[in-house]
Structures are given as C-alpha cells and as structure tokens.
Amino acid sequence: MSEILTAPLVVEFPFTRSLGPVQSAFLTGLRERVVLGVRTTDGRVLVPPVEYDPRTADEIRELVEVGATGTVTTWAWNPAPRPRQPLATPFAWVLVTLDGADTALLHALDAPGPDAVRTGMRVRVRWAAERTGAITDIACFEPHESGGAGPATPHTGVFADPVTGITTPARLDYTYAPGRAQSRHLAALARHTTIGERCPACRRVYVPPRGACPTCGVATGEQVEVGPRGTVTTYCVVNIKARNAAIDVPYVYAHIALDGADLALHGRIAGIPCDQVRMGLRVEPVWTEGARHPDHYRPTGEPDAAYDTYKELL
C-alpha cells in the first residue's frame, strides 16, 4: 500500500458578533468593574444576563447590579489547562452564584489545589488589568471569605462609550488526512503522472479520485493513468487578482478533460494569449521542479478536439 499522506490544517476565524442591549450593558459593566444581571418578570435575577427569559420567552430589560462576591455551586478541578483557557496554571472550573443573583456564572477559580476548593465556598471576582468589555474582563475568581452582599440593586445599565460588539478569535488545529485514493493520486503527481480511479460498475474514470463513484455509490479501486494531454472543455478569463495569489491577471482558468478521464479537472492555461483560448483546445501539463501539481497547462499544437469528443464532460 502506498504512503498515506497527512498535512497540518489550521482554521482561524475571528467571529465578530453584535450584542443585544442586555449583553451590551453586562459586558460594558464588566469593563467598568460592575456586574449586572437582569430581572425576569417572575422576579429572579439572571447572571450572566440574557435578552429573553428562557422560561417564558419574555423580553427582559430590567437591569440590576449584583455583588462581585458569591458562592460556588459546583466545581471541577482542571489539572492541565489548555491554550486560551483563563489561567495557565491548574485551576478549578466553577459555577458561581454572585450575591444577589439566582443563577450561576461559569468561570475559573484560582486555587492552590483541589483540596482548597469545595461547593459552597465564598469567592470574589479578580478583575483583569486590561478590560475591553468581554467575559474575560473577569480574569478569574479567587477565594474570599465574606458575608453575603445585599440583594441586587436597580441599575440603568447606562455607561459612557458602551461596547456594541465583541470579536472572539478562534483557532482550531487539524491534521488533514485525504485517505487512500487521494494519497495515491498525490503520490503519482509527485512523479509527474496523473492517475484516476475507475468505477467497477459504470467504468468511468474519476480524476482526481475521491474513492467512490458518485453515480453508482460504490468504491473505486482500479488505478488508471490518464493524460498527460487533455482538452479544454470550458474556461473563463480571470481579471481580478485574488488576495495572496502569486499569478498576475488576466489569466485563463479552465476545465481540462485529460485523455482517458471521465471528469474534467481544474487548471490554469498559459503559453497562449487569453483571447485565443477556446473550447476544444488541446493542452499538456507544465511541471516545475519539486512541485506536487502541474504549474499550468500549455497548448500542444495539435488540432482542436471535436465537440462530440468532450460534450459529456462539460
């Protein structure tokens, strides 16, 4: 069996989210070291606050200020913090009901070890030195013996320069594994040959192969060398440069049916003026040293292919 390829794949996305009026007041409040909750129509105080009552679906807007001290309602010791979690040293995840609130907030508790943590213990907010209007403006909680602060008090929720949105960067790391068919295909490309796979039922040859025939729903296993020459089945002229693309515009991007393939693949056409590229043009790959793919395709000089020979591959 040929080598199975893998490659690192990083997906990063900075989600930008707008805030509703309650979320905006809460997160702006954190920036100002004030913890706000919202009162439901049946009188409960929700912290962190939501825009709608999960029980009644009422729109809830009555803001109140609660204490920065509270009580742990449950906890979990995290012996090996992961990247981007609130603390880099072992800590306890905690749900904390702040004084004056009826619901609990999830955050980290900075404690020396699991023996120092228990349900019912008293804690207080440790504010982050730099605050932007985000849940991470609470750096974490810390143990703090104190009596309960009083009940929640009314608050307008009005602050100068309120935050109206948050940007939450996210990054996920993957190891992409293309599987057997694509690994074989990529390994062959490295040898400057193109292989497809034939469907045992309908006999079509797929390039690049993905391991299954989408018409018959069966595995393809038989490798077939195709090309190197092929026919342009359709094309377009690209006039807008893609960000980070090394290729100057205009250039021609084409579907190319390699000889022996029953599926057209994508490629760039060069070595011919853009306005002379046409359907039926016969082309061949141009390889560059060390590359895993053809750099582009160029005209072979053969007569054009007749339309009937590629009309099923458009």
Place this chain on the structure above:
Amino acid sequence: MRYARDVAIVAFAQTAHRRSSQDVSETEMLLPVLREVLDRAGLAPGEPGFTCSGSSDYLAGRPFSFTMTLDGVGAWPPVAESHVEMDGAWALHEAWVELLTGAADTALVYAYGKSSAGDLGAVLTRQLDPYYTAPLWPGPVDLAALQAQALIDAGETDEQALADIAARSRTAARANPHARLRGPVPMGDHVAGPLRTGDCPPVSDGAAALVLAAGDTARRMCERPAWIRGMDHRTDPQGLGLRDLTDAPSARLAAEHAGAFDAPVDTAEIHAPFTAQEVILRKALRLGDDVSVNPSGGALAADPVMATGLIRFGEAAVRVHRGESDRALAHATSGPCLQQNLVGVLEGESR
C-alpha cells in the same frame, strides 16, 4: 399517539470504531457501512426514497464536508437528500418524519465522525454560548465534571458508583465486536476532577448507517422490524448556570412525548458519554433495575462523535430484530451536560 404510517428500522451497520482512521477519507470509512446496510435491506445504492446524514464540519475542519461523503450513496443523478449538522439521531428523526408524510417508503440514514483530525476538546468549545462561555474554552470533560460534582454534592452518586457504571458498560462491550474498549479499563487519574479517565468515553473515529422503511415494505425487508412507536427531541436552556445540572428535564419531556412512559421497556440504549450522565438519564427516563441499560456498552465503550447517538438506535433496533427485546428505548444527546435530548421507542411485533 398514533401516526399516519408505521415506520421501522429494518437494517443497521457500523464500523469497528478506532482511535484514528487517518488511513482513509471519510467517504472511504463510510462506504463499507453503506454497502452493508443497503445489502441487508435489499436496496441498491441510490434506491432509498430519502437520504439523510449527520456530521460536523468542525470535526472535519472543512466547510460542507458532508458533500464529499454523498459520493458514497450514489447521489448522481440527484437523490432526495438532507443533512443535519448534528448527531445522526437527529437525521433519523428527519427521515422518520419524511416517511410519515408519505413522501418516501424507504430512507437511508447515516452518520460519521473522524475526531482524530482535530482536538475534540477544543472543537466542542465552539458549540457553546459564544458571548459568555466559549471565550473561556472549557472542554467537554470540564463541563461534564461540573455536572458530576453537582451530582455527588446532591448525594445522588459517588466516585465508586461511577466506576461501577464504567466497569459494567465495558464488560457488556465484550460482546460488541464494534466497540473500542471491550472489558474494564483502569479508572486512572482525574482528567477533570471528579471525573477520571475511566469515566470518559473513548473518543473514536467511526460511522454508522440504518435503513428505515414503512409498512409492508419494512415487513418484506426484515423478519422482525423495529417499529418506531414515537420519537421526540427537546432542549434545555443554553446557559449552564440557568440549569439544574443534576437533572435533564428535556430528556424527560422528550421521553414523555415519545410515549416512553406509556408502557415499560425491557432495554434502553442511552447516550451517556460520561458515567455521571447515566445516573441522570436513568432518573429522567425512569429506567428501573429491571431494564437492560446499554447492553452494547454504550458511549463508554465507543464514542464515534456524531454517530454515537444514531448507534444507540441501531443497537436497540438490532435487539428487537433478534427477538432479544420487545420494547426498547433509544436516546441521543447533543451539547454540553445533556443539554439537548432525543428519545425514541422501538417495538417488535409479538411472536
């Protein structure tokens, strides 16, 4: 509740679940399972009247990743097809409704996941509330541990009882050739206290598929079809602090609406990735000691994320097919700490 048509699970297949299946693409992992389940039902690729799948782009790290696996079902020329970005149990629900409407007589339902492609602990943080929770990056074990501690504090379980659940599940899995952990494993250290390695599921790569059929079509395909007597899914509030973590009201409500409490069940396949969640689900679903719970070993024996819930339905159905169960409950969950729950009731006709 009576439905317009009788719909049954008539065939089921799954992979031997593995820690990593980097040697195959998702399509290549899924194809043998699709072939096996269609063969059992006597259907050719492309022949089912409806196809529905469950998977996650976040596991694969690619947008529209499910379109790749559609190659495996013979989707061209176009078939009637749908996809849910959820566990395959929710795809089953959609297919069941489709058959109830009379739009199709047969349906193929499948699900798959390759957790080995990424870091599942990080991936699953992305399903959390994006304003107040996801920016803290708590992983699935962290959140399940908060739930387990709450359950211990409430006096409903202790670490030994949780270890017993782990041992019972993996001992049961000895009879399950598809499971990853077949026999008890050491409980190990705390991953997130109070949960130890043994309290957590063996995250796996895998796939599963089943075939649904209506009425006489089902009777032709299967000697003893597993008739779906009801199915329902419900969700609890997203905010973890808004919930009583020692209970699963949405599971109870789904069970009630699925008719699970109308008559006793003899078997239950429940989707409890963490030991403590079995304690909560037994309570919410009213499963007494006379019920055989997770004879397959459950998620503690194999957890191919996105397929684990569908597999509960398949395992329950197979026991009905074999005559080992007359009335079984199947359950699937999604989200942190049993946030969302789906319950179905399967019955065999009397022999």
